[in-house]
Amino acid sequence: MRSEVLQMIEESFFTIAKAAAIILAGIAVGQIIQHYFWRRHLWQKVRQRQKECQKAFRKLDDDLNSLNFDEEALQAICNLPTSELQEGLQSGKYSALEVLAAYQTKALQVNKRLNCVTEPILEAKANAKSLDEHAEKEGLLYGIPVSLKENYQLKGYDCTMGLVNYTGKLFKDDAVLVKVLRKQGAIPFVRTNIPQIMMTYECSNPIYGRTDNPYDATRTPGGSTGGEAALITAGGSIIGFGSDIGGSIRVPSHFCGCYGLKTTPERLSQKGISSLSKGQFIVSGSVGPMARDLDGLVLATKAILCDYMYALDRSIPPLSFRDEIFQSKRPLKIGYYVNDGYLQSVPACQRAVMMAKTALEAQGHTVISFDPPDVPRMWTELYLKTVAGDGGRKFYEAIQKDIPDRCVWNLLFITRVPRWLLWCMKTIIRLVTQDPVHTEGLMSSKGCRSVCEWWQQAEVVEAYKDKFMKKWDDLGLDGVICPVFACVAVPHGYVTEIIGAGTYSMLYNVLNYPAGSLPLTKVTSEDVQQLENYPNRRYFEKNIKKASEGSIGLPVNVQCVCLPFQEELVLRVMKEIETGLKSMGDH
Numbered sequence: 001m002r003s004e005v006l007q008m009i010e011e012s013f014f015t016i017a018k019a020a021a022i023i024l025a026g027i028a029v030g031q032i033i034q035h036y037f038w039r040r041h042l043w044q045k046v047r048q049r050q051k052e053c054q055k056a057f058r059k060l061d062d063d064l065n066s067l068n069f070d071e072e073a074l075q076a077i078c079n080l081p082t083s084e085l086q087e088g089l090q091s092g093k094y095s096a097l098e099v100l101a102a103y104q105t106k107a108l109q110v111n112k113r114l115n116c117v118t119e120p121i122l123e124a125k126a127n128a129k130s131l132d133e134h135a136e137k138e139g140l141l142y143g144i145p146v147s148l149k150e151n152y153q154l155k156g157y158d159c160t161m162g163l164v165n166y167t168g169k170l171f172k173d174d175a176v177l178v179k180v181l182r183k184q185g186a187i188p189f190v191r192t193n194i195p196q197i198m199m200t201y202e203c204s205n206p207i208y209g210r211t212d213n214p215y216d217a218t219r220t221p222g223g224s225t226g227g228e229a230a231l232i233t234a235g236g237s238i239i240g241f242g243s244d245i246g247g248s249i250r251v252p253s254h255f256c257g258c259y260g261l262k263t264t265p266e267r268l269s270q271k272g273i274s275s276l277s278k279g280q281f282i283v284s285g286s287v288g289p290m291a292r293d294l295d296g297l298v299l300a301t302k303a304i305l306c307d308y309m310y311a312l313d314r315s316i317p318p319l320s321f322r323d324e325i326f327q328s329k330r331p332l333k334i335g336y337y338v339n340d341g342y343l344q345s346v347p348a349c350q351r352a353v354m355m356a357k358t359a360l361e362a363q364g365h366t367v368i369s370f371d372p373p374d375v376p377r378m379w380t381e382l383y384l385k386t387v388a389g390d391g392g393r394k395f396y397e398a399i400q401k402d403i404p405d406r407c408v409w410n411l412l413f414i415t416r417v418p419r420w421l422l423w424c425m426k427t428i429i430r431l432v433t434q435d436p437v438h439t440e441g442l443m444s445s446k447g448c449r450s451v452c453e454w455w456q457q458a459e460v461v462e463a464y465k466d467k468f469m470k471k472w473d474d475l476g477l478d479g480v481i482c483p484v485f486a487c488v489a490v491p492h493g494y495v496t497e498i499i500g501a502g503t504y505s506m507l508y509n510v511l512n513y514p515a516g517s518l519p520l521t522k523v524t525s526e527d528v529q530q531l532e533n534y535p536n537r538r539y540f541e542k543n544i545k546k547a548s549e550g551s552i553g554l555p556v557n558v559q560c561v562c563l564p565f566q567e568e569l570v571l572r573v574m575k576e577i578e579t580g581l582k583s584m585g586d587h
């Protein structure tokens, strides 16, 4: 009797287990099939988007061929510095259509080599024609073609941020800044490439592919405004616009060797700029111009800081460009550093800062040493814990439902490791990286656990800002010069291995300070030789050293920083450095 009961229990157990196994297997197979069809659907969308872009490129090519402009004359237009181009357009020496054709032709050529343009803006031709038909030549950017990062919303276009799921969602209106640019006479003519979700210093996504560095195709142009930096540097655009929440304007400018300005987040309207960080107001994103020369950067900044922007976005303080600050001859007191207390910058970046220091001194300014406080803590407890405040969930989910791009997937992988497991692995990670800050960084990227912790986070960031500003004020500084990044452009796919090098830029996102990226020099063989003395113990140090081998000839920028709302002073410091170097015969 007992054995019969046991047998019955055993049989029912096996029946239930079998049924459970069949159900589970069914669910798994169902999910695999669903995943397969979803992926297939996404790839179809990619192909459709790519076809549309190719069609637009072909249309532009045909249009340009039908215009019959002299190629040499067009090239000559692209070689003009911004001031001469502006003058030539205002005086009527060049028509808006001619200048547009010159830049469209050049952008197409550059794009074939670097893959930096996502698509041309075909309405540009009608815009140029309409400018040429009107007698008044109005606007500071009259007739100047401008390129836009892919996340700038345009009527009739989508902003994918490299995510397939966002393709085909067309905007009904232009971003405020785009409207302001049009009002100033500028002609938006191409859109430029970005990394998927725009949260890394690379430039690749499954829709538009990978952008190469104009100096070395094996290296990244940086990100996230990488397409802009590559296009401008290679001559395919003279002024462009980007966005920056961790260095995305300044780092690509440095990797490629063009000019960039990250503004104070509240100084320019961000209405109509797509981002996955909307609603995260502790470390705010910024927007800003990028340019081939400093005059272009100044002109673009002046143009957008205008009454029309304040009328379109009433939340922006009506603070127009203050020429008196930019033109002032008042001697300045500038702080400098080459080591931010976390990762030492490579010799080329150090030399660039020292060149800037000498140039400022030659211009009669005082330059003193400055140590930014607690940078390792700023990076881990403040920057990473805020930017990934939700444990990176929003970024991860956007990618998980999409076709992940490796350049950002590698970075986001950590969001999948549970907090407890990461905590248990702390000692091992510390042993492997030889870097307690790296370990803390990984822990911080798990974000905040409650609203209460999020509020505390805001307080901690405010306290750091106060501490930093006190140090700045005690020294009576007007500005600071320092590296943009701990090293120069790195090979494609390598950014995650050196991500700590970004603290030089991220610091000024935490602080909300405006910061410019100024091209100063190129890596020399001596710089590379001196890498022998570069520290080689921690994970990031080893990788920075390795990535810097073979970097001879790559551009090196310097970062110029001032207090919030002092964009004019940042531009002045950049100008003083350039003038100083020219007077010393160095630029």
Ligand SMILES: CCCCCCCCCCCCCCCCCCCCCC(=O)NCCO
Binding pocket: 198, 199, 200, 201, 223, 224, 243, 244, 245, 246, 247, 248, 249, 275, 285, 384, 387, 388, 391, 392, 395, 411, 412, 414, 415, 437, 438, 439, 441, 442, 445, 499, 502
């Ligand atoms: C010690 C290793 C730390 C790894 C951190 C992994 C965290 C993953 C979680 C979420 C992602 C947060 C990204 C942090 C890395 C920042 C890199 C900044 C790139 C520049 C971004 C930018 O400025 N974008 C502009 C957007 O408009």
